[in-house]
Amino acid sequence: MNYEHLVADSVREVPPSGIRKFFDIASEMKNVISMSVGEPDFITPWNIRSSAIASIERGMTHYTSNSGLLELRKLISAYLKTRFRLNYAAEDMLMTVGASEALDLAFRTIINPGDEVLVPAPSYVSYEPGVRFSYGVPVAVETGEENNFVITPEAIEKVVTPKTKAIVIPYPNNPTGATLRKEDIDAILPVIEKYDLLIIADEVYAELTYGGEHVSIAEGQEHRTIYISGFSKAFAMTGWRLGYVAGPEPILKAMLKIHQYTMLCAPIMSQVAGLEAIKTEMSSGYAQIKEMVRNYNLRRVYVLEHLRDMGFSCFEPKGAFYVFPNISFTGLTSEEFCGALLTQKRVACVPGSAFGKNGEGFIRCSYATSMEDIAEAMKRIREFKRELDKK
Amino acid sequence: MDLRHEILEILKLDARTDVKAIASMLSVSAEQVLAEITALKDAGILMKYTVIVNTEALGEEAPAEAVIEIKVEPKPDFGYEDIARRIYKFPEVKALYLMSGRYDLSIKVEAKTVKAISQFVWEKLAVLEGVRSTETLFIMRKYKENGVVLKGDEKESRLIVSP
Numbered sequence: 001m002n003y004e005h006l007v008a009d010s011v012r013e014v015p016p017s018g019i020r021k022f023f024d025i026a027s028e029m030k031n032v033i034s035m036s037v038g039e040p041d042f043i044t045p046w047n048i049r050s051s052a053i054a055s056i057e058r059g060m061t062h063y064t065s066n067s068g069l070l071e072l073r074k075l076i077s078a079y080l081k082t083r084f085r086l087n088y089a090a091e092d093m094l095m096t097v098g099a100s101e102a103l104d105l106a107f108r109t110i111i112n113p114g115d116e117v118l119v120p121a122p123s124y125v126s127y128e129p130g131v132r133f134s135y136g137v138p139v140a141v142e143t144g145e146e147n148n149f150v151i152t153p154e155a156i157e158k159v160v161t162p163k164t165k166a167i168v169i170p171y172p173n174n175p176t177g178a179t180l181r182k183e184d185i186d187a188i189l190p191v192i193e194k195y196d197l198l199i200i201a202d203e204v205y206a207e208l209t210y211g212g213e214h215v216s217i218a219e220g221q222e223h224r225t226i227y228i229s230g231f232s233k234a235f236a237m238t239g240w241r242l243g244y245v246a247g248p249e250p251i252l253k254a255m256l257k258i259h260q261y262t263m264l265c266a267p268i269m270s271q272v273a274g275l276e277a278i279k280t281e282m283s284s285g286y287a288q289i290k291e292m293v294r295n296y297n298l299r300r301v302y303v304l305e306h307l308r309d310m311g312f313s314c315f316e317p318k319g320a321f322y323v324f325p326n327i328s329f330t331g332l333t334s335e336e337f338c339g340a341l342l343t344q345k346r347v348a349c350v351p352g353s354a355f356g357k358n359g360e361g362f363i364r365c366s367y368a369t370s371m372e373d374i375a376e377a378m379k380r381i382r383e384f385k386r387e388l389d390k391k
Numbered sequence: 392m393d394l395r396h397e398i399l400e401i402l403k404l405d406a407r408t409d410v411k412a413i414a415s416m417l418s419v420s421a422e423q424v425l426a427e428i429t430a431l432k433d434a435g436i437l438m439k440y441t442v443i444v445n446t447e448a449l450g451e452e453a454p455a456e457a458v459i460e461i462k463v464e465p466k467p468d469f470g471y472e473d474i475a476r477r478i479y480k481f482p483e484v485k486a487l488y489l490m491s492g493r494y495d496l497s498i499k500v501e502a503k504t505v506k507a508i509s510q511f512v513w514e515k516l517a518v519l520e521g522v523r524s525t526e527t528l529f530i531m532r533k534y535k536e537n538g539v540v541l542k543g544d545e546k547e548s549r550l551i552v553s554p
């Protein structure tokens with residue numbers, strides 16, 4: 001059979017993830033220090049795991065409603081309100097299988113073939129393919145080191161067309177660690193309103209913000225924002241695959257239609273675990289999250305200082321757990337740089353090129369790893385850099 | 392959190408973290424960190440840098456350990472201070488606390504063998520003036536010490552590269 005023929009064009013045309021390739025090489029090697037991991041370096045807190053185990057013992061093994069447990073959605077609604085001043089009712093919310101499913105639902109719900117969706121570049125690997133799988137056209141909104149990887153009104157104006165339907169706004173950002181300040185939001189909102197764009201806000205890293213509070217693009221813009229988040233990063237729950245999406249009622253209803261036919265519901269045990277996670281944090285004044293952020297911050301500052309001291313230019317990331325140094329002055333591409341760093345010094349970072357346009361010339365270093373490993377990785381990168389300088 | 396607490400938190404996680412690394416993590420100068428650490432030591436807050444040993448893994452060489460609960464008669468002018476001092480000065484005594492509840496003092500004792508601990512109790516502890524009774528509880532197995540799980544069942548299962 002000609003299988004090539006059987007794979008739909010929309011799928012075949014999407015290249016495999018650049019991260020995947022790197023994973024294959026790195027996982028074959030020994031003694032590798034990984035700064036290439038996009039998830040927290042600790043296991044889900046025990047109180048959360050324990051509540052999930054108890055729920056299974058009590059027989060909570062069935063479907064939930066399509067939207068997910070009402071109690072959980074009510075709690076998230078209250079959480080979004082108190083934490084980020086967002087007004088989304090539990091009825092306008094949907095529990096999903098990770099924020100990833102929410103993204104997929106958003107794209108499939110709004111895109112007609114040929115519709116354009118603006119995606120900041122560089123950014124998370126899934127946006128562009130997600131748009132393409134829905135027969136849409138992803139259009140890069142360029143960001144760069146010179147403006148702290150924040151989208152500007154000018155950059156939007158440059159690429160917006162009558163076919164532009166929506167804009168993905170993912171801050172704090174993976175891979176750059178960039179965050180939006182109030183003034184950044186105030187600058188881009190008029191353009192978004194002018195072209196009447198729908199906002200797809202991916203704020204899965206919202207809790208990981210340093211030296212200032214997270215400001216959501218959705219605040220006061222609930223009527224034009226599909227708000228997506230999840231439990232992976234703030235609660236170290238990546239494997240539970242639990243996310244949520246909130247939005248204007250008509251859009252949410254349409255998303256629910258796809259969700260109910262394709263996914264039915266998010267796993268009940270994950271939802272119960274999520275309930276425990278958010279309940280505990282809200283009642284303790286976000287004690288665990290604050291402690292986690294304090295810890296990440298120490299590593300963030302450490303890595304930033306060391307990379308700068310080695311001579312890399314590196315803007316200060318105020319969110320997520322990534323640092324995105326500029327390596328272009330070495331004359332190597334980001335893939336060459338990461339490849340050589342991995343084979344010669346056994347440190348794994350992710351080439352910026354994996355994150356699309358404007359990622360070239362940078363590498364993503366995740367500091368979601370032990371301080372001991374970070375210190376050793378910095379030592380090795382320093383050696384690597386010194387040897388490069390000699391050449 | 393102020394600087395001295397930040398420093399203490401870092402050292403509690405890993406006492407080997409050097410002054411330079413602490414300075415870098417907190418964006419202050421190494422001199423500042425050193426001054427704070429010296430002040431913490433002088434104030435009797437930072438007492439000692441030590442290690443957590445999983446003694447069970449030593450096998451045969453593992454010492455015997457016991458918690459001993461003691462009822463004492465406090466002295467009118469000295470309260471518990473006097474008796475406490477006369478107990479904690481024995482090198483076998485690794486920890487001593489004044490407790491609420493049915494007993495007054497709780498101590499942790501370490502010696503080479505169970506026999507040696509028993510001997511310590513009847514020869515040195517029980518005969519002290521002011522000690523009314525003791526109850527010796529031998530530690531049979533240790534699961535967690537100072538916040539560290541000694542023989543964990545949790546494995547690192549993160550992928551080496553992920554988006």
